[in-house]
Amino acid sequence: MTGSWDRAHTPNLTAANHTVESPATPRYNCIGWAAGSDVQWWWPTGRYYWPPNVAREETVDAFIRAYGTLGYVQCDNGAAEDGFEKIVIYGKAEAGHILPTHAARLLPNGRWTSKLGNFEDIEHSCPEDLNCPPYGKPVCYLKRREQNC
Amino acid sequence: MAFADTHQTRPHPNARRTSGNHHYAALAAEVAFQCWSAADGVVAYEDSWRARSANKVQVSTADEWQRFQSLAENWRKERGITSSVTQMVLCPSYQRIMVMGERVVPFILRELENNRHDPDHWFWALEMITEADPVPVEAYGDTVRMADAWLSWAEGRYDW
Numbered sequence: 635m636t637g638s639w640d641r642a643h644t645p646n647l648t649a650a651n652h653t654v655e656s657p658a659t660p661r662y663n664c665i666g667w668a669a670g671s672d673v674q675w676w677w678p679t680g681r682y683y684w685p686p687n688v689a690r691e692e693t694v695d696a697f698i699r700a701y702g703t704l705g706y707v708q709c710d711n712g713a714a715e716d717g718f719e720k721i722v723i724y725g726k727a728e729a730g731h732i733l734p735t736h737a738a739r740l741l742p743n744g745r746w747t748s749k750l751g752n753f754e755d756i757e758h759s760c761p762e763d764l765n766c767p768p769y770g771k772p773v774c775y776l777k778r779r780e781q782n783c
Numbered sequence: 784m785a786f787a788d789t790h791q792t793r794p795h796p797n798a799r800r801t802s803g804n805h806h807y808a809a810l811a812a813e814v815a816f817q818c819w820s821a822a823d824g825v826v827a828y829e830d831s832w833r834a835r836s837a838n839k840v841q842v843s844t845a846d847e848w849q850r851f852q853s854l855a856e857n858w859r860k861e862r863g864i865t866s867s868v869t870q871m872v873l874c875p876s877y878q879r880i881m882v883m884g885e886r887v888v889p890f891i892l893r894e895l896e897n898n899r900h901d902p903d904h905w906f907w908a909l910e911m912i913t914e915a916d917p918v919p920v921e922a923y924g925d926t927v928r929m930a931d932a933w934l935s936w937a938e939g940r941y942d943w
Contacts, residue, residue: 639864640860640863660901660902660926661926661927673925673927675866675924676924677866677869679869680872680907680910681906681910681918681922681923681924682924683923683925684923684924692869735865735866736866749866750864751862751864752859752862768863768864769864
């Protein structure tokens with residue numbers, strides 16, 4: 635499968651470090667996909683999904699709290715740990731604060747899965763593969779105990 | 784030309800509109816102001832368009848349909864790989880579409896209907912232009928249900 639996004643946006647993705655895993659769709663985004671949904675666009679503005687009782691604001695803290703509703707807590711890094719699932723939140727500096735931009739989820743196979751905006755979702759080797767101007771870089775890691783469902 | 788039924792097809796603001804509970808309320812107000820200001824500048828054209836729309840004859844919209852299609856195509860390039868709704872709606876082409884005002888609503892509705900199983904993010908523009916808010920809270924983020932809600936709301940209000 636071939637990705638349809640402009641590769642100029644993702645200069646660190648190479649043929650060797652990622653694979654395209656889905657068709658392009660505006661149905662869900664990276665934030666929802668990292669949370670496990672392929673039918674919801676998560677974002678704190680507009681009439682989009684955001685967990686109840688979490689501030690609808692574009693801050694890293696609000697994104698951490700959003701994933702907190704699913705049992706995630708902050709952790710030090712994205713290294714695989716037995717019995718835990720992990721998410722990484724990306725952000726970039728803008729107007730004096732860190733603007734959350736993207737999220738990816740660690741797969742059991744040790745790779746990461748990311749939905750690229752309205753485009754495809756991909757598997758990539760490590761979070762830094764998606765360091766790029768639109769997303770910035772990883773700013774926070776989260777983990778929760780493996781869900782058995 | 785008869786403009787007697789000018790206001791018969793104007794959609795009414797939906798009473799369910801919620802107060803801006805996020806920090807983009809100011810942006811929304813500004814965009815809405817720009818849309819309505821632009822619309823005010825072309826009242827005569829819109830009156831004519833509405834009169835024809837009321838008779839269910841869609842004419843003189845080919846150029847605007849072309850412009851809408853062109854802007855939509857540009858918007859999909861401009862937004863790139865962002866997941867941010869804020870970034871998407873602030874793209875220049877999306878802003879230009881919103882500034883087209885109420886005349887663009889039938890085009891957006893057509894887009895939603897033609898892509899009903901994979902609708903694009905036209906919801907912000909619809910909300911700003913029409914001042915309606917028909918999406919129930921339980922459908923937030925489910926773009927298929929959001930599109931359904933808008934198309935149901937538009938029945939009888941617009942021809943597309």
